[in-house]
Amino acid sequence: MFEEEITITLIKPVVIGKGDAAITYEELKLREPTAGEIEKATRADTSVGAAITLISLIAAIPRTAAEKLCKRDLVAANNFLEGFTDAGPSEVEAGQS
Structure with a gap:
């Protein structure tokens, strides 16, 4: 089971x-x-671009x-978000290798 919401404290705060x-x-x-x-x-040209857009x-x-x-x-945020798009843990992750 995973969390539906999360707050990630940035390692390096961003200033705009x-x-x-x-x-x-x-x-x-x-x-x-x-x-x-x-x-x-998913309209982004790269997977990093897609992650940036989704985070934004x-x-x-x-x-x-x-x-x-x-x-x-970026990796921490993307890892959380990818948990919703994957079909769930693979058989290996679920201990059924």
Whole structure:
């Protein structure tokens, strides 16, 4: 069983803008994606682009902020989101090898 929602505290907070107008993102609040969000994300040319789009849509952050995530934060968010698109654990993961 997996969580339906998760808050990921970013290893490296993302700052968009400068000075007083700067916005800092310190966490991502993620949930199960909707069919429409998945469809929008699959329009991307690469799997990384699809992950960035999906994170942006679900976490409600600008795509430019999602593009600035460090690799570890991107992987953590993507691993959570992929749990909803997979058919479940493989036979090996379920201990039926």
